[in-house]
Amino acid sequence: MKTKARKDSIRKRNNFEEKYSRDPMSNAESERRSHRFRALIATAIVLVFFTTYISELYEVQVSEHSYYTVKSDSNRIRIRPVQATRGLIYDRNGQTLADNINTFNLIVKKELIRDKEIFLQNLQKLVVLNPNQIKEISQQFQNRRLKDITILEDISLDDFSKIAVDRHVLPEIELVPKSKRRYLSPYAMSHVLGYVAKVSDDDIESEVVKVHEGMTEIGKLGIERFYQNILSGKPGYEKLETDAKGKVIRVIEKKQPVRGDDIYLTLDLNLQQYIYNKVDKKEGAIIVMDPNNGDILSFVSFPGYDSNLFTKSISNKRYNQLITDKRRPLINRVIAGQYPPGSTLKPFVGIVALEEQIIDSTKLVNCDGAYELKNHSRPFKCWNKTGHGDSDLSYALAQSCDVFFYRVAQLTGIDTISENLYKFGFGQKTYIDLYGEKSGLIPDREWKAKTKQLPWYQGETLNVGIGQGYFLATPIQLTLATSVLAMDGETYTPHLLKGYKSSSTREIFNYNPLENKFSTVIKDRNYLEIVKHAMWRVVNEKNIGTASNMKKIASIEYAGKTGTAQVYNLDAGKSNKKILQDHALFISYAPYEAPEIVVTVIVEHGGGGSSTAAPLARDIIDFYLKNKNKKIASNE
């Protein structure tokens, strides 16, 4: 009973306690334990996070250390190339043709510009800009490839100090010193010297020029291009540590640039300038070469252009002007102008005919002003409608009789003519030290079949006989061919380099013309004498020579051959009607007995060779001889 009552009592008390009371001690204990449990879970979570973070930090700092080291260095280290001074170019007498001047460019780093409009406003407080310049600056803003914007180029020292004083107005801008190429006779020398401009992708891929790391400018044309590797030198560099804003903290390493070598050309500046001044309103080419060694004394392609324009970032507008100019000033006519040589080819055709014994010096051809060919409705006309009567080779050359050479060409045949003209240098490059040379054209059956899918007609042979039709020669080829005549077959590759001076050792390396000497075999020296004498008659035999009626040079005699090439030309762009226009040509060498210079003159649309080209050549020869005598006098 007691037990049961006691049990009941305990149960009741338990129930009561359960209902109305909490045991604070046991409750606190469970709370302590449950908190301990949760705190331990929290500890575990903390440890998991700790481990994850540490392993990621290990990954970044230890595993990928080298990757980030490179990134860090490329962040702070900038390589700034230091441009090498380009070698100077002199003429044969040591007169400077191209040098370098120090200018300043006003630039701004694009990333420093927050607001373009505000920047432009502030800029105009500092420098005066015309609307075109502002437009160009805006275009540079849009060009994603540019990091720096060039505001002004080639600032003179005066303007430099003006801008430098007010620089605080726009702290972003920088005045960067720059060495700039300067051409002292920009128009007369434009084609032969070429110019220097910014390195382009084409230059980097080019095999003929070496683009050194950090090089910004490169010769594009002419001598600047051909001797780029000699002239350029090698840029140095500065390894700079910069901060995040690009400010230079210190120079880590520096390598000095190697100066380019100076070049001496065979050109005579005075002669070149004299010639250019005579012809700058015309179009054509004039070459003066020393046949004794291949030295080009004068290399004039006219009209020229201002080569100094290209050393700036030439604006599109001016470039387009040059490209679309009807006079085509950008074409180097001396090596890339291909002309029908006209009658200037006759001496060479004559030699071929003599060699092949088609004719001899006494062979006569009757000229009655035209030459009839079978199966040809229209006769081939001679320039002299009344005819030359019975002519031998010498007379035909002196009179430039067409009928004689029609006959000779017909007898010789195109195969023999084309085959034998190669030895005078026609139809192939002369390999003068310039790029972009054209090889002209000696047409033959094979060529015609290939390009026109047509058989060769005899009438075309006749045209080749007088240097017309498909036949094309460059002025430099004519010069070389003339020197074959003048030197009795002993010729030298035409060249412009006289020598260069090493910038490091000051040693002079001279071009050796003997390394490029060629002998043209002419079967009988007399053939040459016949033709040369005929060319003497052209100039000297009064009333017979086609160039004999002009004023003579007092002291010496020289030989030449006139040529008038008929070409079709679009009527100066005015209409699309093709009109016939004559190119005036003249090949010559002087003095007659011991040739010192070969002069080739081509004036496009210049009328007759005897009226336009020959007097030019005479003046050039005269000028050359007077200068030579002056020099001899002053030396004595």
Place this chain on the structure above:
Amino acid sequence: MNDYIENNRRPFTGLSSLFYIDLKLFMPIVIITIIGLVTIYSSSSGDIALVLKQFTRILIGVIVMIFIAQVHPDNLKLFAPILYFFTLVLLILVLFFGVGKSADRWLDLYIIRFQPSELMKIFVPLMLASYYSDKPLPPKTKYIFFAILIAVLPVFLIMKQPDLGTSLLIGMSGAIAILLAGMSIKFFLVSSFSTAAFAPILWMNMHEYQKQRVLTFFNPELDPLGSGYHLMQSKIALGSGGFFGKGIFNGTQSKLGFVPEHSTDFILTAFGEEFGFFGVLILMTLYLLIALRGLSISIKATDNFGRILSATLSLTIFLYVLVNVGMVIGFLPVVGAPLPFMSYGGTSMVTLFATIGIIMSIKSHQRILRK
């Protein structure tokens, strides 16, 4: 009663005991602050003025810590609601009268300018601990609802400022407190899902620059020179440090200005660049020691208030570390969150020392109720 006195006396030996200082908690912090001073000195290229300024803040922090450590936890518990609601009012005032550069976080009281949101970093855990202290644990569902309300109110107000980083940190410290107090698995799952559902609303309430930051975080290559720039450069700085670092004064990333904020939010990159993984490992271990010490204190604490509060606060400090380091190594989006005890700056330094002061107070004012 004897036990109580004895137990109370035993730890009170020496100077530190006299000031209720827990050396095991304090020592790692001292080392971290020294590391911070060295890093600031180095990354500012030897700007001693900057170091002195930071040192002054540390001193003020330590004084605040010692002061708070003297306060009995019961008093904290008592004043928690007053402090909490007072700060809540300040937060509302900030919305109307706040000043600041990009966001109005500061309240100008003419004498001092301060961010009420910083105070909430302490007061939310304090209020929650105080709220739970007289409830039986695990709490009933309705108490949890009130607890969530206590946490969410300031979070919402701070988000409106807008200060997404701080509001999320406070929200998480509130969540830690609530989780530590305990809840049923079912409730936990339900609340987790509802939080997830809340995310789109959060996204819609975010400002454009905040959205941008989150987007860049998920795809840093999108904008390597914009928001992603911070992350890229900080990883480069850390990674180029290697195992032993570039050596003091040799950090280029931070000194040359590639790492922005190299003395404040991104101080770890400056430190990691010069002291390497080795240095970072030591630093992270120090933070771990602080967290573990705090949790150990909470386990030994004698009442729920002390337990919840000390555990929450120490976990929160570790959370700050995780957020800052996570942001530096690309685990988390770039939010403005300083590295505790290291980053250059006054408010957070004082707040953190105050937090430590509270933990120390809980540790050193333990009452023994049993036996």
